Amino acid sequence: xxxxxxxxxxxxxxxxxxxxxxxxxxxxxxxxxxxxxxxxxxxxxxxxxxxxxxxxxxxxxxxxxxxxxxxxxxxxxxxxxxxxxxxxxxxxxxxxxxxxxxxxxxxxxxxxxxxxxxxxxxxxxxxxxxxxxxxxxxxxxxxxxxxxxxxxxxxxxxxxxxxxxxxxxxxxxxxxxxxxxxxxxxxxxxxxxxxxxxxxxxxxxxxxxxxxxxxxxxxxxx
Ligand code: DX5
Ligand code: ZN
Numbered sequence: 001x002x003x004x005x006x007x008x009x010x011x012x013x014x015x016x017x018x019x020x021x022x023x024x025x026x027x028x029x030x031x032x033x034x035x036x037x038x039x040x041x042x043x044x045x046x047x048x049x050x051x052x053x054x055x056x057x058x059x060x061x062x063x064x065x066x067x068x069x070x071x072x073x074x075x076x077x078x079x080x081x082x083x084x085x086x087x088x089x090x091x092x093x094x095x096x097x098x099x100x101x102x103x104x105x106x107x108x109x110x111x112x113x114x115x116x117x118x119x120x121x122x123x124x125x126x127x128x129x130x131x132x133x134x135x136x137x138x139x140x141x142x143x144x145x146x147x148x149x150x151x152x153x154x155x156x157x158x159x160x161x162x163x164x165x166x167x168x169x170x171x172x173x174x175x176x177x178x179x180x181x182x183x184x185x186x187x188x189x190x191x192x193x194x195x196x197x198x199x200x201x202x203x204x205x206x207x208x209x210x211x212x213x214x215x216x217x218x219x220x221x222x
Contacts, residue, residue: 003181003217004191005210006064006171008033009055010046010144011195017051020199021058027207030061033173033193035144036079041070041093042142049078056083064133066114066173066193068141069093072100080107088112088135091119091127101130114173116141117149124162133191134163138184139174144195148175153187160188178216185217192217 007029012020021032034052039045052065065084069075070093079087080103087109089100097113104111113127114135124134136159138152152172160170171191172184181192198209 001190003185003189003214004031004169005029005198005213005217006031006033006062006191006193007198007206007210008035008144008173008193008195010035011199017055018058020203021055023203023206025058025060027210029210031191032059032061032063033195034063034065034084035195036065036067036069037142038069041090042068044142049075049082052079052082052084062086064088064112066112066135067093068114076100076103077107080104080109084109086110086112086133088114088133090114090116090141091123092116097123098127098130101127105130105132112171114141117151117155121155121158121162124159128162128166128168131168133169133171134159135171135173135193136189137174138172138176141174144174146175148177148180148184152180153183156184156187156189164188176213178212181213181216182220186220189217 037044037046062085064086066088101111110132112133113131139146169190172189173193176192176194177197
């Protein structure tokens, strides 16, 4: 099984995001993860819809926008119009995750569902008909550069058992490194989000950083 590495630009230089996204494209990356934080659902603040729209032309392939915002409803239409291929909402962000997933698909965008480390998988059978990607948080959302939660691989395995038969890819988000990629891929993660492991060192290193993550993951996923 092929594993996709999705660099998170949360770890890039915010004063040079357009050029960072172009450099990723030149390095052969075809999926970029954009972490939207509201300073309320998570204790950090990043991008709004105009920023997502401005980045779109600089991203080759899939633009994956992870909304760590609550409530989601007031801002969802603006994010859906900003050009993302995938918009992901959190199960914990309000009482109407099912409605929000449907609104994403109705806008012609792929719908991602994210679950925090403390959230169980109980609701998945009732949501997966409306989901195109399951994002399992493998750190607590809000910051890059955190260590993988030890139970992450076991949760990915349980999530993949529910998602795989339906052809829904499972994403691991947070704490992905050349050391942890292997266990996450072995557990069934098909997309690995990586911020600090990709953007470590100067731009010339990013391609090699991505290659070593891919090698670590494909070692077991082949
Ligand atoms: C955490 C974000 C992650 C994060 C990953 O709230 O959703 O996407 O940026 O960063 P690293 O790879 O540094 O853990
Ligand atoms: Zn994320």
